[in-house]
Amino acid sequence: MNCMCSNFSVGDEYNGFKVLKVFPVSDYHGTCFYLRHKITGLDVLHLFCDDSENLFAFNFRTGNTKGNGAAHIMEHSVLCGSELFPLKDPFTRLSNQSVKTYLNAATYPDKTVYPASSTNISDYFNLMKVYADAVFFPRLSEEVFFQEACRLQLEKNEVPELQGVVYNEMKGVYSSFESVAMDVPVRNLLKNSIYEEDSGGDPLKIPFLTYEEYRDFHKKWYRPENCFVFLYGNIPTEK
Numbered sequence: 001m002n003c004m005c006s007n008f009s010v011g012d013e014y015n016g017f018k019v020l021k022v023f024p025v026s027d028y029h030g031t032c033f034y035l036r037h038k039i040t041g042l043d044v045l046h047l048f049c050d051d052s053e054n055l056f057a058f059n060f061r062t063g064n065t066k067g068n069g070a071a072h073i074m075e076h077s078v079l080c081g082s083e084l085f086p087l088k089d090p091f092t093r094l095s096n097q098s099v100k101t102y103l104n105a106a107t108y109p110d111k112t113v114y115p116a117s118s119t120n121i122s123d124y125f126n127l128m129k130v131y132a133d134a135v136f137f138p139r140l141s142e143e144v145f146f147q148e149a150c151r152l153q154l155e156k157n158e159v160p161e162l163q164g165v166v167y168n169e170m171k172g173v174y175s176s177f178e179s180v181a182m183d184v185p186v187r188n189l190l191k192n193s194i195y196e197e198d199s200g201g202d203p204l205k206i207p208f209l210t211y212e213e214y215r216d217f218h219k220k221w222y223r224p225e226n227c228f229v230f231l232y233g234n235i236p237t238e239k
Helices: 070-077 090-097 121-137 142-148 167-172 177-189 209-220
Strands: 017-025 032-037 042-049 054-061 111-118 149-152 162-163 225-232
Touching: 042 111, 054 121, 070 142, 070 167, 070 209, 090 121, 111 121, 111 225, 142 167, 142 209, 162 167, 167 177
Parallel strands: 042 225
Antiparallel strands: 017 032, 032 042, 054 111, 054 225, 149 162
16 A cells, blocks of 8 residues: 555645644544645545545535525536536536546535545546536536526426426425425424425425525535545545
């Protein structure tokens, strides 16, 4: 195992990052290096171990109290093109052309996670470059918003209907009796907290999310100081 990073000690500085903690994780036969970027406040935790399955994950705290699906819609939207990769759907391109072993994004009640992994180092860093640009510099155009959130669309019978990727996805969730029934105890037990509302979005509330609120959501939460980057595998921490 390449142990270039085993020389890091608490207090060391490297490329603008300061080492805050170093501790063993015996279950994974590895060592954790916890660093923070001095200027931006970006946190990085690297679980360095002898595993060629290298993983990264960009994680953001994304509390949402309105139930309008902003976090879920944003999760979809940032993967619809960015400054360096202005493609309509770079996520699909990566899925089809990368030699990744895992590629995903997920919304939780209090966080949004963008993980990917690969055993090929070049592919790993290519995935990381696309994901990093996506989460920090997405296009977030009105077209993307209406595509992923909600819009009025004329169907074949020329009757306008509400459509939208997340809107339709959550309509499917809310068509399940088990999902709706499970919401009742959650809403009552966790009242007046960010866990009361459905982070995926309530279909009755998604249409009321505005484009301005959508843009503001990214500005508020998708900042380096609100990001926690998790790294895993045998690529040296310095690299």
